[in-house]
Amino acid sequence: MIKGLGVDNLVTDERLLRTGQFRCYGVDGREIQCAGSAQDAEHTIGRPWPEPRFAVAGEVVTDRLTGLIWMIDANPMEFPVGWNEAFEAIAAMNRKSAFGHRDWRVPNRRELRSLLSHQEARPALPAGHPFRNLFQGWYWTSTSAAINPAFAWYVHLAGARMFYGEKQPFALLWPVCGETEVCLRTGQQRCFDEAGAEVPCRGTGQDGEFRMGRPWPDPRFRPAEEGILDLLTGLCWKGEADLCGGR
Numbered sequence: 001m002i003k004g005l006g007v008d009n010l011v012t013d014e015r016l017l018r019t020g021q022f023r024c025y026g027v028d029g030r031e032i033q034c035a036g037s038a039q040d041a042e043h044t045i046g047r048p049w050p051e052p053r054f055a056v057a058g059e060v061v062t063d064r065l066t067g068l069i070w071m072i073d074a075n076p077m078e079f080p081v082g083w084n085e086a087f088e089a090i091a092a093m094n095r096k097s098a099f100g101h102r103d104w105r106v107p108n109r110r111e112l113r114s115l116l117s118h119q120e121a122r123p124a125l126p127a128g129h130p131f132r133n134l135f136q137g138w139y140w141t142s143t144s145a146a147i148n149p150a151f152a153w154y155v156h157l158a159g160a161r162m163f164y165g166e167k168q169p170f171a172l173l174w175p176v177c178g179e180t181e182v183c184l185r186t187g188q189q190r191c192f193d194e195a196g197a198e199v200p201c202r203g204t205g206q207d208g209e210f211r212m213g214r215p216w217p218d219p220r221f222r223p224a225e226e227g228i229l230d231l232l233t234g235l236c237w238k239g240e241a242d243l244c245g246g247r
Helices: 082-096 109-114
Strands: 053-058 061-063 068-071 139-143 146-156 161-166 221-224 226-230
Touching: 068 221, 109 139, 109 146
Parallel strands: none
Antiparallel strands: 053 061, 061 068, 139 146, 146 161, 221 226
């Protein structure tokens, strides 16, 4: 509960996803006691993970944390594909109602990252996950990079890294379907081709067309006694983004 803000029932545990981290580390990378460290694993802020987290039904897996449905095969295309090829492959899956679903899509960056555990590596997925045919490399998202719309965001499954790169090279595709308001929207509202030119969103299958996830309130931010309240997450941030006046 955020106190002293004049806002009732703003509970961050219900608005954010936990990272999965349950250990703490010193600057040399050695594990330390979490008590008093103020690290992620001491606070464990976010929505608790259900146990078991995943429910398997044939060739699909429901993530009980988010409600999203993933293929149990994390590399259904068998080979890396280009960004456009990923959307074409999804369209083909929907035409034939693959595994009983016609709403398959390329996951946006928040959806794909929601699968990850930041306590695990190689792969960075929750311990005991049911997925198979995992690739320890880059996976596409449907989210273009605002810094350069000829680039798209992708996630590295070995170490939970996220970065952006050109849409021309190849990466893996892991289809998702279903809806969730547990994941937050990315904020993307426009669509772009491989060259970075803006295109109409209809029929692209991109993040900007579907805008999946919990909608942003308008206005999203509100001044509060302690700082700035984010009405989307319930978090309160200091209004000054550089408390130390430098590094």
